[in-house]
Amino acid sequence: MNGDIVFVHGAPVRVPSGEFHQGSGPRVVVRFDRPVDAALRAALAGAGIVVRFWCPPTGACVDVPQGTTAAGLSTAIPGAAGAVPYDADSSARAVAQPSVAGEDVVDVVVFARAERDAVARRLRAAGHTVLRAHRSKLRVRLAAGSARRDVAAIVGVKLVTAPRLPHALDDPLDDPLDDPLDAAVGATLPRHLGLDGQGVIVGIVDTGLDSGDLGNLHPDLRGRIAGLINRPLDPSWDPIASRPGADDGPADVNRGHGTFVTGSVVGTGAASHGTKRGVAPAAMAVVQAIEQWVDARPSEESRFADGYYLAGRPLDLRELFETAGEHGARIHVNAWGDAVAGDYTDDAHEVDLFLSEHPEHLVLFASGNLGSDPDRNRTPEGTTVYAPACAKNVVAVGATEGPTAGVGERRGWAAFENEARRYPHPADRADQVSGEPDRIALLTSTGPTPDGRRKPDLCAPGTNLVGLRSLVSSDVGNGIASPQPFYCYRSGTSIAVGVVGGGAALVLQGWRRARRNPSGVGLKALLLMGAAPVLRRGSTTGEHEDPQACGWGRLDVGGSLPSGPDHRAWLADSVHESADTGDRHDWTLRVPSGGGRVRIALAWYDAPDPMLVDDLDLAVADPAGAVAWGNHDPARLGRPDAVHPVEVVDLPDAIDGLYRIEVLGRRVMTGPRRFALAVRAPLGSRLRRTTRRISPGLVPL
Template identity: 35%
Template structure:
């Protein structure tokens, strides 16, 4: 076995290449596996590199250590890792394929290169610390992550010495203002792990959970969220008090309202702390209502989990914003999510400490599928707290830019690109013709499509409009152009962000209605109901889509609206497992249950024909539309495997079937967090194999026409794997879960089976 070693002394600035023969080179077969980085993919054991020998190296740390890649000769075994750490290396992160980023000295690197089963050791170069798509400007804002366990203050000092300005930091996440040349200097700081453009998070709203999702049936069966606490991180809640949140979100069900005002820095130059009120759009009140509102007297606006308790985290305030941190043309003052911390784990930790085991997030940054620092943060916390189910809206960046009548792929925002969340897209709502507005309101609608209309002039019903009428630049051709924005539950919302994410993972995971969603309205600054105007804006609060239903409920749209419906569904599923089985369900089990019971939509391309042209799994709906009634009907078997499996280990489960019925198997695991530098973000790779009584083998995620098929390859990208057999033969089926490559084991998992 031949091993290549790139030496990096603490003060070195040039790469030097060395080649070593392992102690058992003649006995082992060399396995040539690539290193997959965002910066590029290369196979070092074949002599391939991304950088020439004159590439500047990262400066060593004060103790003489540096960062290296150590690649093993195949799927990682626990004893191989132990030998590496025994040699003095500190393992920092996994990098595919079969490699680790480690902290060690040059002499320790030489020792590591001689270890049995080590194929290659090389320096972790500055060029590996950012994506080739990193946008550089004369002066721009960046997010910089410091290596785990490194000296943050020393790293800040080194960045400052390079001329850049560290304007804010939370633990190992830095906000930095830098020129293009300074970015290169920052990359040469040894303890800098990753550099990315700072992208301001935004709400995912755009200018019928009970029936469509089956929540009414689940609630009637006793699964209403009463054993659960759900957290919502959003703009604000009503007037900021428990008593004034909303008439149908009673104070008795609100655990805590937390205020996150944020801190001033180069982006937010001034913040006006309004407290936890919902002063502008009513976004936070609306999303909270979708999760757990009691609903109005006639049942309108009822949440999916109407008996759950609420932890609210208010993150929006009026602010003055530096244009450096905004997309072109965005106002430099207004209401922004100033309170969202760079260290997102602190947000989740507060809610978790206050009892929440579901966390709903209808916001994100438009990064077109990137796995960024926020994505890694979310995955890290989910790994640590495996009983916290986190949901994120996928974003509203769907568009038909190439004018082919199909929404373009690859637009999911972050942190929705994380592996361990439920990423939620938006389908169309269908209220069976009920789009009523309040005829007592005499002012003209502020909805551009309804210009000049009052509620009465529209006949007491909001005019919905088509995607082409409302978004002419985004959807210029049919069938999207003339498709009405609501009324067909089998269709997707055209603007819902599509997958896949950059490493090829299937996203979104699930969808729920997100157009013309009726939910709770904030009780401040409402036009026509006797309120004053917002003193900061000198105008009334946003009416949402069209005109309000009444003083307490209004319509809104976006994946912001679909996400809380799925968060509510997750709350109900946890409630089901608590009441029916007496367990505190893991996020993997909740996610697997919702996916296994989801409905394959029939008109994802919005052409008006229910032909299922794009069967699951696909980049429009992922695994389908949530059906919480089926998720809680008690017909599914489940396994929570703890502690899980190691590399090359397996678990077998057998199920006896009568035959002739569908057999659906879903495997989900909460994966170890990836490094942002990796081009593939799956760390612990499990394989799902389902074997029929006659020996036919079905691998996870090998599908045709919406159902599993034999053949194909094992999935090495997703941490969700399904086998759906349309008509199972009678007899005993074997379900096998195997650890293909588990660098951080053992790996727990959840298995949900429908059919026995």
């Protein structure tokens, strides 16, 4: 990449050295002549320069100081190598598919919430109609004869995008939540330890919840719901709906999707004498029902059929997580998404923004069900991950097969084919879709994202799982399960994300019992630290699946706990764990005689942007001095990763001796970035902080 390139909303922008162009707007994109560090940020602040957002690797969008001419930009902005206008071309964010609200309706993101009303006035003065104003976002109907570019040129507009429509992610063709699933997610041991999720509250945003009446719920949900919030049709749907604000209540009358997902997390198994319970049956759930029936306006009926949609979701997704947080939830399960081939949408931006500002939360999203295998290599084809699962800070969850064969959908993968999915390999067409929980489920939507990140992050069983059937819905998923009418089988990544939500509750409870209270980013690091391998379909030699299809592995609750039969774990996770550009944090790990598996996970919540803004690195030196980098390929030491906000070093056969662990602030543009480091090593190992570094020659900054 040319040295004069910076990325603005993920798009490359050339900023030549020595050239300063201001344009007619109040902001410019500047490229600096040095790495962004504390000294440069202090110099910018001292000069009164307001940074609106950072443009990796060495740029920023800044306000032009009042009275500054283009010729004066080079001296007004410390460290500036060049500058170009932030104009209408900079304000577009490409999305793979067209708007659901018509070409004349756009979503406008402003630079700051305090500027929203002023931007709204400018939009109205230009003849546009503001349909909805919420936080730092507006939904706008364009004036007749105008284009998106006209809106992008208005002062205060940061981005102009197309409205999108997410949907629930169980498979429409379409767990047993009993002992086979416990074993598949490493929860058998936690059950024996008495881990059941007690004391943990999980937020769930979905279609609805059974009858919608807390006094008359499915037996498995009674006493497990800490709050049920119904969200009527959001005003952002006014361009489409003939009945603005319509509300059919929180009951799960359509497909029973939300009831099933909630049960996979907290279901008690009461109707099955405890045999078909959720992963964390003593946890509590806060459920937000966002599915509403939409009667389309006559002008929209040709392309938008009447029906159930997730139309209660707010214009800005942060409201969902904040609402659940007010009820005590820090783990958030979201089994829905938008099929945009991994493009970074407003939804992705809002989730990343929320997490970067609230590291105490963990947000899970289903990766999507568009996995296909046209090349017959028995691995889902890439670039199909949904938004906001494609966001950097979320844990995107893919599906492995469910643990039980001969239940639910008993045919091979051919039964799941449709126009978007093809499974031509004869073995897959014949194999049942469940029974091998260490193999990827072919329906899983995968990465890479446009910037090269792997997705999903984590996998869990998601085919032919048995769970709760909404007693007010006629939908039975992949089939009724005994005892009737309380249970049914379902498949999809939304089933897998519920399993991970319950698993996260168990891990959190386990660490709390060890007198630790992991943050959300700490919990993310622990889940990836403990992850077990996903094996390639058809392999008889233990070959691992492509990480672009399965991320960092599959959920293993026992492996993520503070201790187990063969491991001990540590977690560095506090407000004091942070790194700026040039910072280093060091530990030594002493592995005892006999060695064993060492797995180390580094996680941080990055600033919202399609590209990595703050880049930390994880390096581990073995007793011989060889350095393995985060996200290295199997059997290779790799090189520094500059793409992911997660880095894992996996040494499955570590020998005894002294290992050195280092976290480096490679490029931290926003200021000291909090991180969490989780370390798993054989019993008898010892972890210590140290000031001694890995050889600087091996770890250049």
